[in-house]
Amino acid sequence: MIEHKADGVVGGTGLGPVIEWRRRYTNGLIITDLLVLIWVIFGTQIAWFGLASSDVQISGRFKDFALSYTGASALVVGAWMLLLGIFGTRSYRVLGTGTQEYRLIADSSIRLFGLVAIVAFLFKVDFARGYILIAFPLGVLVLLLSRWMWRQWLGVKRAHGEYSSRVLLVGSEVSTAYLAKELARSPSAGYFVVGACVPGGSVAGYLQDTSIPIFVSIDRLDEAMVSTGADTVVIASSESLSAERIRQISWSLEPGRQHLVVAPSLTDIGGPRIHTRPVAGLPLIHVETPRYTGAKQFTKRAFDIVASTLLILVLSPLLALIIVSVRLTSSGPIFFRQERIGINGSRFSMLKFRSMVINAEELLDQLHTQHRDEGNSILFKMKNDPRVTPIGRVLRRFSLDELPQLFNVLMGSMSLVGPRPPLEREVDQYDSHVHRRFLVKPGITGLWQVSGRSNLSWEDTVRLDLYYVENWSITGDIHILWRTAKAVIGRDGAY
Structure with a gap:
């Protein structure tokens, strides 16, 4: 039931406070943005040059003009703040949800980096390369972290009907x-x-x-x-x-x-696919059809290869530890291979660390008759599945049993982000429209995994998977990977 919290809004029911909270929130963003940039830019200057004063070298017609790095840093901070405002990164229309706020911050920062490069080239300003190459990426990262922290605070307020x-x-x-x-x-x-x-x-x-x-x-x-x-x-x-x-x-x-x-x-249509074009006073809405080939697909595959390779290298000690743990605590193979349905209905062998007893598949029919599914009408999940081994319970809690799927990604049968790879017996129960989820590769993680996982109903699972299929993008994939880390730590719906 949706509750009506008439008294949960700051300042009562007047219109003045509505404008006031937006102004207060924007002012808060301005202050933290300024503090972040001062800390990053001047911190980089001190780290690179020390406390001793240093001048920017300028040649050409301005060779007699000397500009200290302190002055240059102040100009960069001022220009960065100006572009963040011009690009609307603090507009209430992009705050609180979606990735538009983060994209605008990255876009304005890249434009500033390009502007500094052009000015340095035209006026022969000799900036220290390390100063520039450290300050800009670090500034973007800390700005994004600051905005994410603001967003968490705003989310709590809005959950109680405030700041909305x-x-x-x-x-x-x-x-x-x-x-x-x-x-x-x-x-x-x-x-x-x-x-x-x-x-x-x-x-x-x-x-x-x-x-x-x-x-x-x-x-x-x-x-x-x-x-x-x-x-x-x-x-x-x-x-x-x-x-x-x-x-x-x-x-x-x-x-x-x-x-x-x-x-x-229109429902379940991502923002980037929607374009408004006024014609003769009519606001015509153009909805682009989703594309599954071309440059976007190449970029996604390249991202999968690079990211999966890096993750395998970084996580190799953990993978070795899990292999030893599974071998020492239970009999049977270390890896569990299972045939799943992938892109365009093709079959592939999906890898996982074995988290169940050897005869788990033989016990499945018996469990189907004894227990109704806990939360999903097609996906069989049990919170206390007796087939799970003690070490398997730990692996599942933190989704560590799915790490071998990085090799599926590297070999091309899966993607880092995509719909959940289903079993053939699940596909046999699909309605016709659900088969659209096979237009893209299945993923290790996806909207289903970061939105509740096994706690979701089948209808919500389908809705989230199809939304991803219709609206996927590299930016969206990165956002889902970030949410995956939070979901794994929170362990919600993992069993």
Whole structure:
């Protein structure tokens, strides 16, 4: 049930505090960005040159002009702060969720690096290369870490209804209830639903399974916004609203303080695939069809090869320790090979460290009849599976049993990130649309693994896998790998 926390917003229901929290949050980002850049740039200067003063060498027509590295560092900090603002890295529209904030930080930093290189070339400024090559990458990493820490704090606030846009949904009862449910699933996005306006509704009350109040008159939308303290109107469906009526709603909102959002009927479409193009006053939405070949596929394969090779080298002592542990604590082979279904329905042998008894497959049918699946109607998972060995229980807890799949990635049958590789008996139970998950290689990790794993229902598992298939990107893969590390440490859904 979705709770309606009318008192969970900073400053009550007025519109002023909504603008105020955005200003306070932005000011906080400005301060921490400045502190980060001062620490990185001047810290690099001191580490490279020491406390002794040093000058930037300038030749050509400016050969008589001397610029200290302290002055150069101050200019770099100022320019970096300026570009972070110009690129909108502190805009409330990109804060709290998604990767857009991080991409803008990286993009603005790369542009600054290029600008410094161009200025140094044109004016023959002889910067110390080590100073530049250390300061910029380190600055980007620490900026991203700082923003990630801010995002964790903001996520906690938004989970309690604070630091969020207060949303009034407009549309049919079915569409508003669906959208309220979806927005409640992602509180970090910053949309806190406080009411729903259902034009032509029979009676006021509450949305199904929620405590969100319903208003039935679109003509009294302004009163509904005042009573709920809403600052954002979201059109959930436009079947009962004409284009003229939507225009009137837009005109009735207070500029700069109240906002209009239109939720299209498109679902599970990633942002990079959506482009808006105004034509004759119509905001046409272009949705690119997903691509599974060409440069993106080559880049993904290259990333898999490089990353899997590095991980195998770095983790080789751990792999050796696990091999010895499995050999000494249980009889049977060290590795478990199992046929799985991969890209385009091809079969491949997936490697894992053996975490079960030797006759685990023979005991599966017996367990199927004795126990109903715990959390998923197709994937058989048990929290206390009697087939798991003592060392296997530890390996599964931390997903260490899946490390040999790095060799599957290196050989090309799997990817680091992708849908879960299914068994053939699972594929036999798939609905036709689920087979779209075979358009890309299966992965060691994926959205399913970082969003709850075995705790998810089958419907949620399919939805997440298909979303990945439709919207995968290298940036998204890196984000999933980062979330995987957090999920492994948290051990949620791992058994």
